[in-house]
Amino acid sequence: MLLIKNVFFNGKRRDILIEDNKIVKIGEVKREEEMEVIDGSKKIAIPGLINTHTHIPMTLFRGVADDLPLMEWLNNYIWPMEAKLNEEIVYYGTLLGCIEMIKTGTTTFNDMYFYLEGIAKAVEESGLRAFLAYGMIDLFDEERREKELKNAEKYIEYLNKLGCERIKPALGPHAPYTCSKELLAEVNKLAKKYSVPIHIHMNETLEEIKRVKELTGMKPFEYLNSFKFFDGVKVIAAHCVHLSDEEIKIIKEKRVNVSHNPISNLKLASGVAPIPKLLKEGINITLGTDGCGSNNNLNLFEEIKVCAILHKGVNLDPTLIKADEAFNFATINGAKALDINAGKLEEGALADIVLINKDNPTLQPLENISSHLVYSFNGFVDDVIIDGNVVMRDGKILTIDEEKVYEEAEKAYYRLKE
Ligand SMILES: O=c1[nH]cnc2c1ncn2[C@@H]1O[C@H](CO)[C@@H](O)[C@H]1O
Ligand SMILES: [Zn+2]
Incomplete structure (x- = not known):
């Protein structure tokens, strides 16, 4: 189980509990031993x-x-x-x-x-x-x-x-x-x-x-x-x-x-x-x-x-x-x-969740967040969970060797240009 603790979501601080690939609880969740925990106290949660x-x-x-x-x-x-x-x-x-x-x-x-x-x-x-x-x-x-x-x-x-x-x-x-x-x-x-x-x-x-x-x-x-x-x-x-x-x-x-x-x-x-x-x-x-x-x-x-x-x-x-x-x-x-049960943070929905660090100049002052996300935010997020799996943590992608991809993609581009 994965627990996002104390995250900003819809103007309030809440916990989001994920089991397998779904959101199972939003509200206050007691932290338990077997849970992997992400500290959300500096972060805003949005649906992917x-x-x-x-x-x-x-x-x-x-x-x-x-x-x-x-x-x-x-x-x-x-x-x-x-x-x-x-x-x-x-x-x-x-x-x-x-x-x-x-x-x-x-x-x-x-x-x-x-x-x-x-x-x-x-x-x-x-x-x-x-x-x-x-x-x-x-x-x-x-x-x-x-x-x-x-x-x-x-x-x-x-x-x-x-x-x-x-x-x-x-x-x-x-x-x-x-x-x-x-x-x-x-x-x-x-x-x-x-x-x-x-x-x-x-x-x-x-x-x-x-x-x-x-x-x-x-x-x-x-x-x-x-x-x-x-x-x-x-x-x-x-x-x-x-x-x-x-x-x-x-x-x-x-x-x-x-x-x-x-x-x-x-x-x-x-x-x-x-x-x-x-x-x-x-x-x-x-x-x-x-x-x-x-x-x-x-x-x-x-x-x-x-x-x-x-x-x-x-x-x-x-x-x-x-x-x-x-x-x-x-x-x-x-x-x-x-036709997928996503695009919202709700109990029962797929756990496709994005966390954004609130200490970002484009999100200040930290009110009216839904306005900032549309009219001001630069778009670079911090943590990404897809299908219940943590794919990016604090800006680091866990699933892809980024440097290798940049190298290989550049080679691929030059092959196309030949
Ligand atoms: O805006 C577009 N209009 C029409 N075709 C496009 C556009 N963008 C990409 N493709 C083309 O669609 C095919 C993918 O099946 C590709 O040939 C791609 O270059
Ligand atoms: Zn297209």
Whole structure:
């Protein structure tokens, strides 16, 4: 059993008792011999953050192609470099991302990428919780479609067989502009067959929406809905920047979860998602960083802040997206989208807990902590517990050899650049 003693949580000092991978008691707990104890008296407890849209090995693409629009960025820079990836390169890129997420308080992420053996190995070692999808792209070619579907199914079975409770499979059709209708229709069937969520890019740029409209005569959400893509499955749609009212209706009716990625959308100049409008419809909003080629980091605290201030600014309304609301997007709403009992500190919930040292200039004066965490905190946390395991203690990651990862990740980067 693990006891966090005397920690600040929701304005009070409490004890949190963890047994196996769950929080079993919050309140006053008597310390007993067999308990491992963390002194929380200088610390604030929050639920671990949940990042609902990542391409984690893209840490290796950080800074290689900045200041470009999406299509140019993908076609001319990212995809040619991605052709040189292999399992080992992806493994080190993932470990680099795991280090960053742990240090900035993320305990769960929802990823779409390639070489999932490498990603899963790194995630398993790191102690993080993740949903992993193989990113399918068929570019409307039948032969590629069959290959991609086979790969996706192979990876679902591979991840299920791994037997790591923290790693779950998902399906990742890249987007309606890179995947054929036949592929997308098959993905819906596979999601039902394996009971896994679908992770897809939707309505990121005006250009891609125009392309889908030319190809199908419909807006992307209408098009997918026309062949029942959203029926009977759980979908996490990344971006959702440009949406018609008709499409918002589909998102609401089909209970599609939105992964809002404000920083990536700003950096690629894709636009600003209509989050206040979606909230009015009761749509579940979660937060994602996207990959480090377009963000360029995985610090979800930055996403929370940008989300909270961006919609105020563009709508000329400072009352929009309150601090608690933005924080909930990155915790409880993410958990809801992924269907895990996390994102909250509650008896019975998964023990995914982050502790932050209160002796930090960005948290002073030590009142209104929920405001500081959104508008001021720099994001570097002290202790991270995931699935009941202590993964970082007083800033030191216990699961990963950090120095080795920096060395190997640098080598991997130069192999990509060759
Ligand atoms: O913002 C984005 N929009 C579209 N594609 C992206 C974005 N970020 C990364 N990828 C690409 O998605 C694939 C993962 O399956 C990769 O090719 C990655 O580069
Ligand atoms: Zn993406």
